[in-house]
Amino acid sequence: xxxxxxxxxxxxxxxxxxxxxxxxxxAAHAGLFDGAAPRPVWSEDRVERFAAQLQRVAGSCARVPDxxxxxxxxxxxxxxxxVAPELVLAPHPLARAVPWPERWRVSTQPxxxxxxxxxxxxxxxxIAETGSLVFPSGPQHPTLLNLLPDDLLVLLPRxxxxxxxxDVWPRLQxxxxxxxxxxxxxxxxxxxxxxxxxQIGAHGARRLHVLLIG
Amino acid sequence: xxxxxHRFKAQATAALANAELQRAxxxxxxxxxxxxxxAVAAFPDFEGLRERGKRxxxxxxxxxxxxxxxxxxxxxxNGGKVHWAEDxxxxxxxxxxxxxxxxxRSVTKAKTMVGEEIGINDALEAGGFEVVETDLGxxxxxxxxxxxxxxxxxxxxKTREQISALFDQHHHGSHTPRLREVPELVDEARQVLRNKxxxxxxxxxxxxxxxxxxxxxxLVTNExxxxxxxxxxxxxxxxxxxxxxxxxxxxxxxxxxxxxRSATGQEISxxxxxxxxxxxxxxxxxxxxxxxxxxxxxxxxxLADEFREMLRxxxxxxxxxxxxxxxxxxGHAYGWVYPGPMGSVxxxxxxxxxxxxxxxxxxxxxxxxxxxxxVKIPLPSLLRRLRERQFERGHTKGAARWALRAxxxxxxxxxxxxxxxxxxxxxxxxxxxxxxxxxxxxxxPGWTVSRDFPTGAGSTFQAQWHxxxxxxxx
Numbered sequence: 146x147x148x149x150x151x152x153x154x155x156x157x158x159x160x161x162x163x164x165x166x167x168x169x170x171x172a173a174h175a176g177l178f179d180g181a182a183p184r185p186v187w188s189e190d191r192v193e194r195f196a197a198q199l200q201r202v203a204g205s206c207a208r209v210p211d212x213x214x215x216x217x218x219x220x221x222x223x224x225x226x227x228v229a230p231e232l233v234l235a236p237h238p239l240a241r242a243v244p245w246p247e248r249w250r251v252s253t254q255p256x257x258x259x260x261x262x263x264x265x266x267x268x269x270x271x272i273a274e275t276g277s278l279v280f281p282s283g284p285q286h287p288t289l290l291n292l293l294p295d296d297l298l299v300l301l302p303r304x305x306x307x308x309x310x311x312d313v314w315p316r317l318q319x320x321x322x323x324x325x326x327x328x329x330x331x332x333x334x335x336x337x338x339x340x341x342x343x344q345i346g347a348h349g350a351r352r353l354h355v356l357l358i359g
Numbered sequence: 360x361x362x363x364x365h366r367f368k369a370q371a372t373a374a375l376a377n378a379e380l381q382r383a384x385x386x387x388x389x390x391x392x393x394x395x396x397x398a399v400a401a402f403p404d405f406e407g408l409r410e411r412g413k414r415x416x417x418x419x420x421x422x423x424x425x426x427x428x429x430x431x432x433x434x435x436x437n438g439g440k441v442h443w444a445e446d447x448x449x450x451x452x453x454x455x456x457x458x459x460x461x462x463x464r465s466v467t468k469a470k471t472m473v474g475e476e477i478g479i480n481d482a483l484e485a486g487g488f489e490v491v492e493t494d495l496g497x498x499x500x501x502x503x504x505x506x507x508x509x510x511x512x513x514x515x516x517k518t519r520e521q522i523s524a525l526f527d528q529h530h531h532g533s534h535t536p537r538l539r540e541v542p543e544l545v546d547e548a549r550q551v552l553r554n555k556x557x558x559x560x561x562x563x564x565x566x567x568x569x570x571x572x573x574x575x576x577x578l579v580t581n582e583x584x585x586x587x588x589x590x591x592x593x594x595x596x597x598x599x600x601x602x603x604x605x606x607x608x609x610x611x612x613x614x615x616x617x618x619x620r621s622a623t624g625q626e627i628s629x630x631x632x633x634x635x636x637x638x639x640x641x642x643x644x645x646x647x648x649x650x651x652x653x654x655x656x657x658x659x660x661x662l663a664d665e666f667r668e669m670l671r672x673x674x675x676x677x678x679x680x681x682x683x684x685x686x687x688x689x690g691h692a693y694g695w696v697y698p699g700p701m702g703s704v705x706x707x708x709x710x711x712x713x714x715x716x717x718x719x720x721x722x723x724x725x726x727x728x729x730x731x732x733x734v735k736i737p738l739p740s741l742l743r744r745l746r747e748r749q750f751e752r753g754h755t756k757g758a759a760r761w762a763l764r765a766x767x768x769x770x771x772x773x774x775x776x777x778x779x780x781x782x783x784x785x786x787x788x789x790x791x792x793x794x795x796x797x798x799x800x801x802x803x804p805g806w807t808v809s810r811d812f813p814t815g816a817g818s819t820f821q822a823q824w825h826x827x828x829x830x831x832x833x
Contacts, residue, residue: 161424282644
């Protein structure tokens with residue numbers, strides 16, 4: 146421990162009249178609350194809640210029965226937004242398993258530039274409470290793919306929807322130590338810094354479209 | 360940042376007379392207030408959530424040494440380096456050292472109020488680094504060479520005309536401004552800043568929460584600028600006050616629910632990011648060089664004294680948005696980094712109580728700030744305590760001191776106080792006439808320059824109380 150670490154921790158302990166011990170802190174923390182924290186409740190089904198929340202934050206969602214139906218749904222989205230079918234896929238088995246049409250330009254090269262139009266990412270899970278998508282960083286989930294493209298398409302199997310934010314952590318921790326980064330992304334990027342007017346498309350995705358599979 | 364809090368009165372007067380600022384403040388108006396109200400109403404038990412948030416923070420502060428040490432150990436176990444800074448000077452030195460060792464030229468920054476607190480931008484620029492603010496609001500005021508005027512909406516004082524002119528000047532070298540619509544301005548900033556992100560060597564962010572259990576840094580933005588700042592460069596520096604730590608991810612989740620609703624009326628910020636350490640061997644992106652700078656800068660002193668409760672603050676800005684004084688004068692008049700009610704408590708802790716004399720007094724004690732604070736900080740009581748300290752230490756001078764003394768003397772002598780107070784309220788009622796409002800106050804004409812003085816019921820509370828009791832008995 147460095148000199149300054151010791152000085153600051155000593156000052157904190159003095160301020161607390163002697164400081165605490167890990168066991169005492171943990172015991173006090175365990176007894177802090179009885180019952181779960183208040184959190185949002187809803188009556189509709191999990192999928193409906195997720196789709197409705199996503200729509201509230203200017204995202205969109207298409208439900209498809211299986212992977213084979215993904216290209217047609219993506220084609221509809223691209224056509225509506227007038228975007229060329231040039232996709233950059235996450236190196237994830239689910240994205241690769243989609244039967245992408247041969248005439249589309251589909252790449253799995255990592256992106257590190259501004260010139261990426263449409264990204265296809267795979268979410269670890271979706272959160273019905275907020276309409277959020279969860280992206281842990283890792284070999285199958287390059288973080289930049291969530292951030293750089295103008296259009297972000299997200300593959301999300303319906304079975305991977307969870308209710309609340311807290312439900313994400315046990316899921317991730319069951320797979321090992323926490324990844325370097327976990328992004329909760331809820332709708333396209335936005336800002337209200339010019340005259341408090343909400344404007345979509347600040348630094349991240351301008352459009353966010355989820356393909357809910359199954 | 361050099362404080363001009365001692366010039367509060369002159370600055371507030373100038374702000375009230377500044378037509379452009381008044382237009383901007385008027386446009387911003389009740390937006391935040393209405394959105395927060397709707398979000399709170401939609402939540403099943405927001406009061407319960409506030410109580411829980413308060414208790415999480417109180418508990419953490421009670422065991423702060425344990426949680427800080429645990430957080431630091433976890434960060435280092437995950438490949439990060441933790442630096443401890445006793446004051447702003449130490450933090451600046453640490454950050455400059457990291458940038459030099461990374462042989463950096465360009466630094467992108469996501470909004471950090473602690474960065475403002477220690478003046479990191481000036482220090483980096485003096486050290487020869489290019490510094491680019493990436494939050495749109497921060498970018499705008501960086502171009503204008505101004506400090507933020509709101510802790511979550513730093514450019515709230517700027518009109519679209521002013522922003523158009525700044526962009527024309529800095530992006531196009533043009534001095535004939537062309538007024539543009541919001542989408543065009545945002546898009547232009549996106550293009551300019553995208554190149555800055557891609558060319559940056561170091562990314563600096565603040566932290567909304569530090570999770571002790573896992574060594575995780577929690578960051579929220581709506582633009583995605585913190586994520587780009589921290590993912591693209593090879594070096595990421597987190598700068599955080601020591602009061603930001605919480606025990607567990609579940610605790611952070613509770614506080615995130617409070618933060619988004621209280622700040623902008625959202626259920627969650629668009630980008631809510633959990634950073635746990637440096638880039639792993641199998642990862643395609645992210646920084647391999649990861650640092651967390653923990654800053655004390657007076658916080659351990661606050662922990663020891665009667666202002667500990669202020670360390671619960673999660674920097675949502677709700678107290679600013681609900682403050683009539685802030686809404687009338689904006690943030691710059693307060694003269695330092697943190698404006699509004701939270702700033703009026705914090706600034707004296709950093710720049711000295713006598714150098715920020717007017718701040719605790721520029722408050723009507725209406726209590727709205729306390730009623731919307733997500734962690735129930737009793738801001739009016741803290742401001743009152745600061746006023747008491749000012750009196751005790753002799754900062755309160757002249758007529759105010761004399762009047763307070765006289766009133767205290769009188770208030771301790773009820774036999775004298777009662778008839779005198781009775782005459783005073785009768786006199787006031789006469790002054791107000793049928794309207795119940797006086798256009799001019801004889802002893803303080805300044806009070807009624809822009810408003811009338813409500814002159815009350817004509818009899819004291821005690822007199823009315825006795826009268827009612829009597830009527831009740833009959």
